């Protein structure tokens with residue numbers, strides 16, 4: 188295993204001291220180390236991975252230094268456009284060091300949403316003409332090579348990081364004063380919905396907790412679409428569903444996911460679907476992948492939603508407020524609820540035991556009734 192702090196220190200020593208990206212579960216320790224040791228001008232946690240590449244490009248142009256862009260391979264798709272039409276040697280030819288967490292590495296067991304992405308991670312880099320190396324304990328030599336490559340070619344280069352590459356580095360989680368956990372908030376929401384209401388829930392622990400709550404309550408899973416991958420698109424999936432059914436669709440989102448593709452809300456809200464019900468659980472963090480902060484607590488999400496066309500946005504910090512808000516949302520059009528929670532989840536939280544296709548088929552059958 189690589190000592191995380193020594194790796195970080197080596198990057199900084201090389202002048203690779205500007206970090207930008209979206210946190211990843213595999214890079215949890217590295218992201219924690221970057222967060223703890225870099226100030227806010229040297230670590231920008233971005234809305235999505237494409238933004239991170241673009242920021243690294245801007246950074247290079249004003250500093251002539253190389254940005255370090257960190258991400259999960261799930262986010263590689265978000266980077267394709269800026270890597271190929273901005274940083275590419277045939278366009279502006281801008282160097283940066285990509286650090287990519289390799290979920291779904293072939294031969295290693297991982298969740299369904301990571302399998303295809305894992306298989307295609309290296310071929311995708313090859314197709315994009317991006318040189319890469321798989322990070323190992325000779326990292327000093329590897330980073331030296333990356334550095335020289337960027338200097339000589341002005342091209343992006345990637346290091347791909349396997350599971351358990353970095354040793355433990357714990358983040359001091361930013362404490363907030365909220366008392367509800369996400370799971371308690373979800374439990375309260377689920378109890379307010381009935382068998383005719385459908386859910387589209389966001390990537391990460393939200394969907395895992397919903398799955399387990401349904402198991403606990405012997406309710407089945409046919410009412411829930413668990414967006415296991417495709418982070419940031421939950422609201423768009425829910426909106427697409429709303430267009431062809433009278434059933435109420437409750438989108439249950441996270442702040443990281445909301446921020447990732449915030450532009451989609453302008454279009455969704457302007458379409459004013461009566462049955463689109465939006466619930467955002469705001470814990471101010473990417474809790475599912477290690478608790479790195481989002482800007483969720485610094486921005487007024489209710490005002491943003493209202494500004495794009497939601498008619499009313501409720502705020503809740505306890506169970507009673509959640510219940511009250513949902514009873515109103517049920518009958519009103521284009522209303523939303525933002526629930527503020529603390530961070531944290533159960534150690535023994537499981538994962539869905541049904542496959543994504545089983546999940547989809549069951550939902551399609553039920554929603555058509």
Ligand SMILES: Cc1ncc(C[n+]2csc(CCOP(=O)(O)OP(=O)(O)O)c2C)c(N)n1
Nearest residue numbers: 261262391418441442443444472473474475
């Ligand atoms: C495009 C993409 N980037 C990154 C990830 C890794 N990832 C999975 S869940 C998650 C955090 C989600 O944060 P938020 O929506 O605030 O929900 P929370 O985990 O706090 O409940 C991240 C970054 C991903 N799955 N897809």
